[in-house]
Amino acid sequence: MTAISKTFALGGEHDVNRLGYGAMRLTGQPGNFGPFPDWEGGKAVLRRAADLGMTFFDSAWAYGPEYADRIVGEALAGRDVVIATKGGVDKPASGRIVVDGSRDTLLRQIDRALVNLRRERIDLFQLHRVDPNVPIEDSVAALAEAQADGRIAHIGLSNVARDQLDRALGVAPIASVQNRFNMAETDHADLVDFTAERGIAFIPYGPLGANPMQPGAKLAAREALAWLLRRSPNIIVIPGTTSIAHLEENWSAWDLL
Numbered sequence: 001m002t003a004i005s006k007t008f009a010l011g012g013e014h015d016v017n018r019l020g021y022g023a024m025r026l027t028g029q030p031g032n033f034g035p036f037p038d039w040e041g042g043k044a045v046l047r048r049a050a051d052l053g054m055t056f057f058d059s060a061w062a063y064g065p066e067y068a069d070r071i072v073g074e075a076l077a078g079r080d081v082v083i084a085t086k087g088g089v090d091k092p093a094s095g096r097i098v099v100d101g102s103r104d105t106l107l108r109q110i111d112r113a114l115v116n117l118r119r120e121r122i123d124l125f126q127l128h129r130v131d132p133n134v135p136i137e138d139s140v141a142a143l144a145e146a147q148a149d150g151r152i153a154h155i156g157l158s159n160v161a162r163d164q165l166d167r168a169l170g171v172a173p174i175a176s177v178q179n180r181f182n183m184a185e186t187d188h189a190d191l192v193d194f195t196a197e198r199g200i201a202f203i204p205y206g207p208l209g210a211n212p213m214q215p216g217a218k219l220a221a222r223e224a225l226a227w228l229l230r231r232s233p234n235i236i237v238i239p240g241t242t243s244i245a246h247l248e249e250n251w252s253a254w255d256l257l
């Protein structure tokens with residue numbers, strides 16, 4: 001049996017453990033808005049994740065909005081971990097999702113994320129969704145501007161198709177693609193393989209098959225994570241949990257490999 005690498009070099013330089021953590025669930029119940037009701041409990045989950053050996057944490061402006069970035073920043077201040085966040089999607093209290101990939105919005109969200117995450121540079125900043133009113137080239141150019149002045153280290157994309165990735169690659173190096181993918185939902189299999197060939201990380205969201213608007217995993221957690229980790233060496237999994245027991249169970253997926 002071929003040995004499976006536990007790490008992936010994000011952007012060709014940051015070695016991260018391929019079993020990471022997704023912070024979306026630390027924003028109250030799905031569909032709700034505001035800070036996670038058990039703020040200290042949420043911080044304890046994040047710190048336990050880092051103590052176990054997780055080094056990749058995924059957040060987004062839209063989670064809260066801003067509260068996931070804040071709790072991640074507070075819990076992981078001073079830790080040697082890679083933090084990814086996203087911009088270009090907002091979730092104002094009205095509950096309506098607003099997609100805005102304009103330069104001004106992205107740069108404003110990057111500046112706020114630096115404060116919320118308590119970092120001088122954002123390791124990975126992902127375009128959360130492509131704005132149908134802004135060419136992907138323009139959104140990526142704005143992120144490249146922030147990369148050139150040192151505010152972000154790497155650029156990622158989320159919820160993209162292959163042609164959109166190709167267009168983005170024409171503007172700037174892309175370090176990651178984050179799309180929904182798990183052992184029961186394999187629509188993006190070709191993109192997993194293409195990104196692997198190009199040294200781009202593939203970050204499957206919903207790795208346990210959960211519905212974003214409802215709590216609860218749909219797949220057996222360890223098996224689903226092990227399947228993804230085996231599927232391709234560029235996959236970094238980010239299961240989300242509010243429970244230390246679930247976190248530890250998820251981490252133990254490594255024992256199956």
Ligand SMILES: NC(=O)c1ccc[n+]([C@@H]2O[C@H](COP(=O)([O-])OP(=O)(O)OC[C@H]3O[C@@H](n4cnc5c(N)ncnc54)[C@H](OP(=O)(O)O)[C@@H]3O)[C@@H](O)[C@H]2O)c1
Pocket residue numbers: 021022023024025058059128158159178179204205206207208209210211212214215216217218221222238239240241242243245246247249250
């Ligand atoms: N880019 C995008 O558009 C996008 C969209 C959705 C999600 N994401 C990212 O992907 C991450 C993961 O996605 P997700 O949270 O929707 O789905 P998920 O990781 O597939 O599942 C999370 C759900 O499974 C439960 N769970 C976790 N570990 C478990 C275990 N060992 N046993 C039983 N249940 C378990 C969690 O509940 P408990 O809290 O009770 O453990 C939670 O309700 C998010 O945190 C976010 O960072 C990105």
